[in-house]
Amino acid sequence: MGEERRGYLYGLTAYVLWGFFPIYFKLLQPSPPLEILAHRIVWSVVFISLILAGMRNWRFLPRLVRDRKLLGGVSLAALLIAVNWATYIYGVNSDRVVETALGYFITPLLLVVLGVTVQRERLTVWQWTAVGIGAVAVGVLTVDYGHLPYIALTLAASFGSYSLVKKRLKLPPAEGLFVESAVLAVPALGYLVWLNVAGKAEFGHVSAGHTVLMVLSGIATAVPLLLFAAAANRVPLVGIGILQYVAPILQLACGVLIFHEPLPGPRLAGFALVWVALIIFTVDGLNGARKRRTVADPAAATAEPATTLPPR
Secondary structure, three states: OOHHHHHHHHHHHHHHHHHOHHHHHHOOOOOOHHHHHHHHHHHHHHHHHHHHHHHOOOOHHHHHHHOHHHHHHHHHHHHHHHHHHHHHHHHHHOOOHHHHHHHHHHHHHHHHHHHHHOOOOOOOHHHHHHHHHHHHHHHHHHHHHOOOOHHHHHHHHHHHHHHHHHHHHOOOHHHHHHHHHHHHHHHHHHHHHHHHHOOOOOOOOOOHHHHHHHHHHHHHHHHHHHHHHHHHOOOOHHHHHHHOOHHHHHHHHHHHHHOOOOOOHHHHHHHHHHHHHHHHHHHHHHHHHHHHHHHHOHHHHHOOHHHHOOOO
16 A cells, blocks of 8 residues: 555544544533643643653654754644644534534635645635635625634634644654643643642543543544544645545534534535535546646556545
């Protein structure tokens, strides 16, 4: 299996796991979002430390600490993923799973905008059309909600930016995630200490099952992020954008079918516009990839169509 195909497999697995996250985080109630977030961070550091200890790989730390630019990039990634985690937990535990799904549907379109504004990429007419339809969809949903879908937009902005930063850093998955989590661990530990001193901590006071699930949140957090980091180092940005459709489809299904959240006509119309934009964006991206391969290798024009898509 080639490296790019391996990357698609890693990415697909990560997004399937993320797709079922609403079920997991519902089980962590009655802990409030910030307590769940702090435990995610702390137990992620513990889990990744065990992996690195087993690999006997700590040599990257001195180099990273000396490289201020790299350390700054990792710190930025840590801040972005913390914002994403906190917003997602809040959305799930405030019965807004459908809106969190919308955020991850919007993310690929935001990646296109980042490609233009940050990477100085040029968009095709169809890509601009997709972005325009996505903007109209946000307008329709704003009217339906009565306000901007701020949970969705925050999730899209934070994870889209995180994807771009991770793509540029090109750090090995375990090492990158360890440093990101370690940057956040000190304030997370401080917050947990304060909760316990103030007698407001739910951890250890609800049930044995709840305590175990909180501890396992580190593994649940780290595993898909490791898979995503491995995918980001192997798969083009457009490929990452396509894979991101998997998680919100599953999350939307969880919100509507399992948690019975409402999806009225106007809201469904907004989602439909987003899906139209994503179809246009995807088809245009795949056609562009095929044309580039054909120019580079004329024989590629006769290749099986499956070579342009993630392995199933």
